[in-house]
Amino acid sequence: MNGPVNGSxxxxxARLRPRDLARLASxxxxxxxxxxxxSALGIAIGVAAIVAVLGLxxxxxxxxLAEISKLGTNLLTVTNGQTLxxxxxxxxKAAPGMIGRIGPVTDVQYTGAVNxxxxxxxxxxxxxxxxxxxxxxxxxxxxxxxxxxVAQGTYxxxxxxxxxxxxxxxxxxxxxGIDRVFPGERIWVGGMWFYVTGILKPALLTPEIDSSVLIxxxxxxxxxxxxxxxSEVYVRTENSQVNAVYNxxxxxxxxxxxNEVDVSQPSxxxxxxxxxxxxxxxxxxxxxxxxxxxxxxxxxxxxVISVLERRSEIGLRRALGATKGHVRVQFMAEAVLLxxxxxAIGVAAGAISTAVYASAKGWQVDVPPLAWGGGxxxxxxxxxxxxxxxxxxxxxxxxxxxxWSI
Amino acid sequence: xxxxxxxxxxxxxxxxxAPSEPEALAPDAIASPSSAVxxxxxxxxxxxxxxxxEALRGVSMAVHQGELVGVVGPSGSGKTTLLxxxxxxxRPTSGTVxxxxxxxxxxxxxxxxxxxxxxxxxxxxxxxxxxxxxxLDNVADGLLYAGATLAERRQAAEEALxxxxxxxxxxxxxxxxxxxxxxxxxxxxxxxxxxxIVLADEPTGNLDQATGQSILDLxxxxxxxxxxxxxxxxxxxxxxxxxxxxxxxxxLILDDSASGGAGPRLAGAEIGPTVDGAEEAAGRSxxxxxxxxxxxxxxxxEARA
Ligand SMILES: Nc1ncnc2c1ncn2[C@@H]1O[C@H](COP(=O)(O)OP(=O)(O)OP(=O)(O)O)[C@@H](O)[C@H]1O
Ligand SMILES: [Mg+2]
Numbered sequence: 141m142n143g144p145v146n147g148s149x150x151x152x153x154a155r156l157r158p159r160d161l162a163r164l165a166s167x168x169x170x171x172x173x174x175x176x177x178x179s180a181l182g183i184a185i186g187v188a189a190i191v192a193v194l195g196l197x198x199x200x201x202x203x204x205l206a207e208i209s210k211l212g213t214n215l216l217t218v219t220n221g222q223t224l225x226x227x228x229x230x231x232x233k234a235a236p237g238m239i240g241r242i243g244p245v246t247d248v249q250y251t252g253a254v255n256x257x258x259x260x261x262x263x264x265x266x267x268x269x270x271x272x273x274x275x276x277x278x279x280x281x282x283x284x285x286x287x288x289x290v291a292q293g294t295y296x297x298x299x300x301x302x303x304x305x306x307x308x309x310x311x312x313x314x315x316x317g318i319d320r321v322f323p324g325e326r327i328w329v330g331g332m333w334f335y336v337t338g339i340l341k342p343a344l345l346t347p348e349i350d351s352s353v354l355i356x357x358x359x360x361x362x363x364x365x366x367x368x369x370x371s372e373v374y375v376r377t378e379n380s381q382v383n384a385v386y387n388x389x390x391x392x393x394x395x396x397x398x399n400e401v402d403v404s405q406p407s408x409x410x411x412x413x414x415x416x417x418x419x420x421x422x423x424x425x426x427x428x429x430x431x432x433x434x435x436x437x438x439x440x441x442x443x444v445i446s447v448l449e450r451r452s453e454i455g456l457r458r459a460l461g462a463t464k465g466h467v468r469v470q471f472m473a474e475a476v477l478l479x480x481x482x483x484a485i486g487v488a489a490g491a492i493s494t495a496v497y498a499s500a501k502g503w504q505v506d507v508p509p510l511a512w513g514g515g516x517x518x519x520x521x522x523x524x525x526x527x528x529x530x531x532x533x534x535x536x537x538x539x540x541x542x543x544w545s546i
Numbered sequence: 547x548x549x550x551x552x553x554x555x556x557x558x559x560x561x562x563x564a565p566s567e568p569e570a571l572a573p574d575a576i577a578s579p580s581s582a583v584x585x586x587x588x589x590x591x592x593x594x595x596x597x598x599x600e601a602l603r604g605v606s607m608a609v610h611q612g613e614l615v616g617v618v619g620p621s622g623s624g625k626t627t628l629l630x631x632x633x634x635x636x637r638p639t640s641g642t643v644x645x646x647x648x649x650x651x652x653x654x655x656x657x658x659x660x661x662x663x664x665x666x667x668x669x670x671x672x673x674x675x676x677x678x679x680x681x682l683d684n685v686a687d688g689l690l691y692a693g694a695t696l697a698e699r700r701q702a703a704e705e706a707l708x709x710x711x712x713x714x715x716x717x718x719x720x721x722x723x724x725x726x727x728x729x730x731x732x733x734x735x736x737x738x739x740x741x742x743i744v745l746a747d748e749p750t751g752n753l754d755q756a757t758g759q760s761i762l763d764l765x766x767x768x769x770x771x772x773x774x775x776x777x778x779x780x781x782x783x784x785x786x787x788x789x790x791x792x793x794x795x796x797x798l799i800l801d802d803s804a805s806g807g808a809g810p811r812l813a814g815a816e817i818g819p820t821v822d823g824a825e826e827a828a829g830r831s832x833x834x835x836x837x838x839x840x841x842x843x844x845x846x847x848e849a850r851a
Binding site for chain 1: 635636655656660661662663666668670676677678688690692693695696
């Protein structure tokens with residue numbers, strides 16, 4: 141024959157072509173579809189869980205951040221803090237005016253807590269049932285400054301701020317059982333009737349306003365013995381100067397004791413909150429990881445069985461000239477293929493469920509690369525780990541042993 | 547040498563018991579000066595199980611290019627073990643095995659694999675065909691580990707299938723053809739790389755008498771075209787069709803019809819007496835397989851143990 145009878149030259153095994161390796165890797169899957177499908181399903185569920193959790197939290201965070209940036213990140217609040225002795229400090233009456241003189245400040249509004257007054261639907265309500273509604277004096281441009289508007293009626297104006305007239309924060313209105321403003325509607329505040337002029341929409345950045353009954357400063361002083369000190373100042377600044385203003389706010393608001401003033405940026409608190417919510421997802425991520433692990437055990441199990449069942453195939457391949465490496469890479473590739481199929485299905489399922497849920501919520505759909513890349517990468521890694529032991533066993537099998545067993 | 551260098555598969559050269567020239571040999575792989583394709587020197591094989599089994603107990607023989615050799619013997623006499631050694635699927639416990647000029651003791655597992663991929667074709671009793679792929683692709687897989695592309699493999703497979711008379715069944719699955727045809731497919735797979743040796747272990751064991759005969763006819767025909775073939779069989783009737791018959795008993799060569807030409811080690815007379823004793827001790831052969839029986843006198847009771 142054309143092959144030399146006597147040994148000459150080096151004997152070196154051929155490398156498998158990628159296409160041939162792909163054909164080999166798919167044998168187990170093509171010949172045992174149900175079994176392969178079930179073990180891929182385990183991987184798919186784990187990957188889908190991880191992708192959906194990451195995708196949903198990214199989407200909800202994106203949704204929240206979009207809303208926050210719509211409301212503006214240039215709102216700063218100045219609050220009366222505490223004195224050295226732990227009592228509630230007071231902001232000077234002149235604080236809003238002085239803050240307004242800071243260059244980059246574009247708007248200053250403020251409220252003052254009317255501590256000795258509570259609001260009720262009627263005088264018949266037991267005074268204990270305050271419903272956690274506070275009564276605050278308010279400057280006239282407050283809603284626009286904090287990024288909300290009236291839902292019903294009008295806000296306080298130059299005329300009504302002197303009268304027993306109030307506007308309701310969104311939550312306060314709800315707790316008082318008022319959802320519409322009609323002429324003559326009134327509530328019982330600090331022992332007298334106040335007419336309701338409007339209801340505000342929720343103020344996402346400044347939720348304390350939601351639970352307030354807001355009246356004019358002059359009216360508060362006149363009817364409710366309010367001392368006129370602001371307790372909270374809402375400051376809008378030029379976008380580029382937020383930090384600069386932040387740094388001087390305390391000393392401007394209360395030059396004598398700036399340490400009795402708290403300054404904060406509400407949007408930042410919300411961002412932190414959004415991130416904390418994302419961190420809570422680590423629990424669900426852990427669950428996803430556990431199901432991935434179970435899926436990996438499933439793949440390893442299937443591969444071990446496959447190697448045992450296919451002894452004679454292994455023996456035949458060795459007889460046809462396959463090296464140990466050829467056998468090893470075949471089973472390794474099969475395990476990886478199996479879990480990559482599971483991973484692909486899982487990524488698709490996770491992304492689709494994220495898209496469906498996020499668009500139902502009106503969020504922007506965001507499946508971060510970390511989610512699908514991580515899910516896919518995890519699937520490949522699992523295939524390698526799950527396939528390693530079975531592949532090594534297959535390769536270790538001696539050809540005669542493999543052929544002997546029938 | 548690259549297996550691809552031998553593509554495309556040219557028609558086989560005429561059957562000449564080629565006195566091959568040992569050209570360009572690697573220094574440590576130089577064969578004995580003989581022209582044998584396979585040569586065994588005092589080979590033993592012990593399986594270290596409890597208790598240890600001495601499957602081969604000192605076998606020396608040579609197979610030359612173009613030969614058609616039948617290896618017969620009762621069950622457990624070591625035939626399959628011998629075939630595995632000749633096919634480099636296993637290594638001897640002691641002694642030397644030369645295959646196509648290589649001392650297999652000097653080759654690594656990878657090198658042995660490469661040697662099998664290019665130079666040895668196997669035919670098994672159980673066919674070992676993959677049911678999920680066509681006859682053509684089953685045969686093409688005979689070249690999978692020799693480095694050929696799929697197109698080259700399929701072309702060679704088509705030629706090999708036409709050599710075994712199955713040119714018209716390329717696209718069918720192994721499940722759709724008869725046992726005899728399946729074995730032809732397996733033979734085509736062994737031939738597809740034009741190996742220097744074809745080793746067949748009980749190729750007719752799963753077939754009826756007539757089909758077995760036709761498979762045997764195929765081997766005779768392939769051999770007349772130049773392929774070196776070694777056929778293991780229980781069946782003395784089948785063995786009688788071989789040009790040369792080597793009879794085994796209890797891990798030893800009982801006799802070799804070519805013993806005149808193959809060297810003094812192979813003389814059956816040398817081992818005859820011991821074999822008798824061993825056979826009686828083992829007590830497993832149904833009928834007496836006496837040393838005097840030649841290949842032309844098939845041993846009736848022995849044929850199907
Ligand atoms: N892998 C193995 N481990 C242990 N013992 C083995 C192994 N392979 C073969 N044997 C033993 O070696 C002896 C020779 O076996 P072998 O398969 O070579 O015989 P054989 O002539 O091919 O028999 P048969 O005609 O039944 O196929 C037997 O006793 C067998 O049990
Ligand atoms: Mg056998």
